[in-house]
Amino acid sequence: xxxxxxxxxxxxxxxxxxxxxxxxxxxxxxxxxxxxxxxxxxxxxxxxxxxxxxxxxxxxxxxxxxxxxxxxxxxxxxxxxxxxxxxxxxxxxxxxxxxxxxxxxxxxxxxxxxxxxxxxxxxxxxxxxxxxxxxxxxxxxxxxxxxxxxxxxxxxxxxxxxxxxxxxxxxxxxxxxxxxxxxxxxxxxxxxxxxxxxxxxxxxxxxxxxxxxxxxxxxxxxxxxxxxxxxxxxxxxxxxxxxxxxxxxxxxxxxxxxxxxxxxxxxxxxxxxxxxxxxxxxxxxxxxxxxxxxxxxxxxxxxxxxxxxxxxxxxxxxxxxxxxxxxxxxxxxxxxxxxxxxxxxxxxxxxxxxxxxxxxxxxxxxxxx
Amino acid sequence: xxxxxxxxxxxxxxxxxxxxxxxxxxxxxxxxxxxxxxxxxxxxxxxxxxxxxxxxxxxxxxxxxxxxxxxxxxxxxxxxxxxxxxxxxxxxxxxxxxxxxxxxxxxxxxxxxxxxxxxxxxxxxxxxxxxxxxxxxxxxxxxxxxxxxxxxxxxxxxxxxxxxxxxxxxxxxxxxxxxxxxxxxxxxxxxxxxxxxxxxxxxxxxxxxxxxxxxxxxxxxxx
Numbered sequence: 001x002x003x004x005x006x007x008x009x010x011x012x013x014x015x016x017x018x019x020x021x022x023x024x025x026x027x028x029x030x031x032x033x034x035x036x037x038x039x040x041x042x043x044x045x046x047x048x049x050x051x052x053x054x055x056x057x058x059x060x061x062x063x064x065x066x067x068x069x070x071x072x073x074x075x076x077x078x079x080x081x082x083x084x085x086x087x088x089x090x091x092x093x094x095x096x097x098x099x100x101x102x103x104x105x106x107x108x109x110x111x112x113x114x115x116x117x118x119x120x121x122x123x124x125x126x127x128x129x130x131x132x133x134x135x136x137x138x139x140x141x142x143x144x145x146x147x148x149x150x151x152x153x154x155x156x157x158x159x160x161x162x163x164x165x166x167x168x169x170x171x172x173x174x175x176x177x178x179x180x181x182x183x184x185x186x187x188x189x190x191x192x193x194x195x196x197x198x199x200x201x202x203x204x205x206x207x208x209x210x211x212x213x214x215x216x217x218x219x220x221x222x223x224x225x226x227x228x229x230x231x232x233x234x235x236x237x238x239x240x241x242x243x244x245x246x247x248x249x250x251x252x253x254x255x256x257x258x259x260x261x262x263x264x265x266x267x268x269x270x271x272x273x274x275x276x277x278x279x280x281x282x283x284x285x286x287x288x289x290x291x292x293x294x295x296x297x298x299x300x301x302x303x304x305x306x307x308x309x310x311x312x313x314x315x316x317x318x319x320x321x322x323x324x325x326x327x328x329x330x331x332x333x334x335x336x337x338x339x340x341x342x343x344x345x346x347x348x349x350x351x352x353x354x355x356x357x358x359x360x361x362x363x364x365x366x367x368x369x
Numbered sequence: 370x371x372x373x374x375x376x377x378x379x380x381x382x383x384x385x386x387x388x389x390x391x392x393x394x395x396x397x398x399x400x401x402x403x404x405x406x407x408x409x410x411x412x413x414x415x416x417x418x419x420x421x422x423x424x425x426x427x428x429x430x431x432x433x434x435x436x437x438x439x440x441x442x443x444x445x446x447x448x449x450x451x452x453x454x455x456x457x458x459x460x461x462x463x464x465x466x467x468x469x470x471x472x473x474x475x476x477x478x479x480x481x482x483x484x485x486x487x488x489x490x491x492x493x494x495x496x497x498x499x500x501x502x503x504x505x506x507x508x509x510x511x512x513x514x515x516x517x518x519x520x521x522x523x524x525x526x527x528x529x530x531x532x533x534x535x536x537x538x539x540x541x542x543x544x545x546x547x548x549x550x551x552x553x554x555x556x557x558x559x560x561x562x563x564x565x566x567x568x569x570x571x572x573x574x575x576x577x578x579x580x581x582x583x584x585x586x587x588x589x590x591x592x
Contacts, residue, residue, distance in 0.1 A: 059469035062505040127382060141443075148447035148519070148550040154505045162510070163445070163551065190381045193374030293467060293511065293588045323589075 007035055012353075014043050019357070020117070021364025027345075027353065034353055037345045039338060044368040052328035057083050057158055057295040060328065065152040067332065068366040070113050073106035073143070074308040076156040081237055082304040082315035083158040087297035089288055095160040096239045097280040102146065102155065103306075104269040104276070108180070109139040110309035111262040111269075114361045115187060118259055121358040122200050128190060135183050138176045145169050158295055160287030173277070180270055184263060192260070201256040205344050205356035208253060215339045219311025221360060224261045225253035231307040242279065243272050255359040294323045303331075310334050310361060330369055334362040397440075401432045410436070442521055444549040444561045447504045450520035451497055452547040453540040454570040457516035460490040464508035464517050472498040473508060495540060499525070500533035510551050513587070515575050518547030521562040545569070552576050 013024040022043035028036040048067060052060045064079045065072040077099055084091060091099075116132035140150040146165055147155040155161055191197050207217070212225040222229055230247045232240045248264035250257030297319045305314030311333025318327040337360055344356050402410065404426045408418035419426055428434050442448070460477035476494035509519050520543070527533055546562040549555040554574035579587065 055469055059467075059507065062469050062503060062507065065505075131385065144446060145443045146445070148443070148445040148506065148548065149504065152503065152505070154507075163553075166445070166556065186381050186385075190378045194378050195371060195374050198374075290586075292586055296589065 005030070014040075019364075020362060023362070023364050023367070025353075025357070029350065032349050034345050034348055034350070037342045039341060041338075041364070041367055044364050046369065048369045049328050049330060052325060054324055056293070056323045057087075057297070057325065058293060060325070061156060062152070062154050065154055066365060067330065067369060068308065068310065068313075068334070068363045069151055070363055071106045071110040071309045072151060072153050073102045073155060074306065074313065076153065077103050077238075078304070078306045078308065078313040079315050080156045080158055081306060082302055082317050083295070083297070085304050086300065086302040086317050086319055087158065087291075087295055089159045089291055089295075091160055091238075091288060092285045093239075094164075094281045094284040095286045097276050098161050098165065098286065099156065100239045100243070101273055101276045101280070102143070104272050105139050105142060107269050107309045108266050109136045111266050112136045112139075114262055115191075115259065118355075118358050118361075119191065119197070121354045122197060128187075131183070131186065131190075135180065138172075138179070142169060142172055142176065145172065157287060157291070159291035160285070162287075164286050170277070173273070177270055177273060181267070184266060188263065192263075198256065200351075200355060201259065201359075202254060203252070204255045204352050205348065205359060206252060206254045207340060207344060211340065211343065212253070215336075215343075217311070217337050217340055219307070219309070219333050219337065220261045220265065221258055221311070221337055221340075223247065224250035224257040226251055231305060231312060235305075237304075237306055239276070243275050245272050245275075255355055258359040258361075296321060296323055305331065308333060310363065310366070311337060332366040332369060334364075334366040335369075338362055338367060400436055402429050402434045402436055404429050407434060440523075442563060444521075444556065444563075446521045446548055447506050447519045447550050448521040448523050448548060449499060449504075449525045450522045450543055451535065451540065452518040452520050452543060452545055453495065454516050454545070454573065455492065455537075455541060456570040457514050457573070458492060458495075459514060459516075460492050461513065463511040463513060467507045467511035469505065469507060470501055470503065472501045492537065495537045496534055497540075498534050500530050506550055513577070513579070513584075515552065515573050518552065518573075519550045521546065521548045547573070 007028040007030050010027050010029060011024060012027055013019040014022040019025065024040040024043070026038040026040060027034055046066070048063050051063060055063070061076055061079060064075040067075045083089070112132040112135055116129035119128045120126075143153055143155075144150050146169060147153050147162060207221065207225050209225045209227050212222050212227065217225075218229070226249050228247050228249050231237075232243075232245075233247060245268045248261050248268060250261050299319055299321045301316070301318045303314055303316045305312045307313075312331065313333055314331035316327070316329040316331065317325045320326040341357065341360065344360075345353055348356065404419070405415055407425065407429045408415040411418065413421070425434070460475060462473075462475045465471070465473040465475050474494055474496040475492065477490040477492055480489045480491045482489040504519070506519055509517055525533075545567040546565070547555065547568060548562055549560055552573075553576055555568070560568070
């Protein structure tokens with residue numbers, strides 16, 4: 001006579017160290033095997049889209065800092081791009097290069113956080129996280145030098161950026177660029193050939209290219225599945241059409257590839273920053289002086305997207321001719337990338353669940369908005 | 370070879386453990402020093418330090434020696450305690466209009482005092498609710514006469530939320546060490562609010578001087 005068994009339901013979160021914020025997973029287990037997953041979110045909902053409807057176009061920049069708090073520069077950029085398209089505002093060339101530079105710096109910082117926490121989820125407690133944070137600190141110091149804040153930067157404005165870089169910024173940037181490749185070599189020595197990491201991540205949580213496209217996954221997760229899609233190349237914004245860089249792709253689409261693609265992207269980012277420093281105009285305006293404080297774009301709608309460290313970050317703005325947008329919809333990459341969570345997790349063991357979820361690198365500030 | 374990757378990883382951690390250039394543990398500066406860190410600060414061997422200066426060791430054990438360094442910040446750091454020059458403020462409330470959260474409250478009254486460009490206003494209320502402020506610096510950006518500046522402090526914990534509302538008196542009496550955020554004229558002098566002296570109101574300068582049409586177009590473009 002077979003023994004009657006029932007699935008065990010376990011709540012992972014909302015307060016759990018490996019859920020990256022306040023995120024809850026209701027997981028049904030058959031023994032140790034995952035048979036059903038039900039993500040519950042909304043714990044960090046702040047109503048950004050609604051708040052944006054009663055703020056002027058410049059004031060919303062401060063709200064976008066708080067979406068994906070690990071990459072506020074790219075959030076600023078995505079929003080500002082949409083406003084410029086809506087109001088038909090041109091951007092000076094030096095500002096374009098500065099924007100590319102800071103968003104690549106932000107990509108480095110964000111991917112370093114990912115690497116640290118990814119290894120944390122495998123059980124490497126603290127050590128590697130601290131190495132990554134040590135280098136990220138240098139990037140944040142650069143941001144502080146540039147705009148006075150480390151996380152909530154509010155650096156960009158419709159029509160340009162707030163302030164030009166001080167002279168010591170370029171010196172510190174050079175120091176950082178000389179130091180970073182050595183750290184990346186260290187990281188690769190630590191992780192890439194490590195047998196324990198390989199056993200935990202290789203062939204775990206495989207996402208097929210077809211499935212990735214069907215679920216409209218973007219960013220490093222899509223590229224890890226072997227699809228060469230990057231908005232920086234496909235639809236270049238700012239000064240990206242003048243940059244020469246590769247799109248790193250994975251072959252397998254497993255957790256290990258998602259890590260490797262990000263490490264390779266950091267190297268490409270360093271490459272882009274070096275090109276930026278070389279070709280940035282030495283002098284020139286950094287803000288379009290015709291943009292007033294209270295921008296009043298003509299009525300219309302616009303969708304514009306950029307490649308944020310997590311994928312395609314898009315802003316859909318509707319204007320009715322007033323000083324505030326009529327509607328501001330945010331297409332956040334973390335939220336869309338969560339759609340593959342259920343098909344990825346089902347069938348794997350409990351300890352793989354944490355690794356697969358960590359490799360998606362969702363940010364709850366962006367999921368809940 | 371199996372296990373080679375592990376050895377390589379261990380070598381990295383050993384390198385980070387030994388090489389002094391990889392150390393990155395900064396202690397909070399304004400703290401009481403224990404004998405070990407005091408010896409470290411004076412760059413002496415700990416055991417020699419005990420023998421040479423036992424009084425210092427005793428003092429530090431009693432918690433009498435503290436580190437007096439400041440946390441390094443950049444001059445543009447947007448911090449707490451706004452710097453406000455009443456002599457420069459016209460009460461135009463540009464900052465209040467531009468604040469995304471609406472936390473600046475200004476009330477003015479007529480002083481019946483005629484000056485060249487019109488009437489002078491008394492500023493009765495100038496409240497900034499720092500408890501809700503997110504230090505975006507938009508108010509500083511909007512100020513046309515450079516009366517309001519960001520500060521550079523960050524240790525402003527209080528016991529009550531009401532103490533976080535800063536009013537005219539607090540703003541008047543605060544040390545005038547403005548941050549150079551959005552103030553290129555201060556930056557050009559190489560001003561650093563952590564190290565340098567206070568700046569009087571007549572030496573702050575203007576970050577922008579606009580003519581009449583530019584002033585009109587500053588808020589809403591009229592074409």
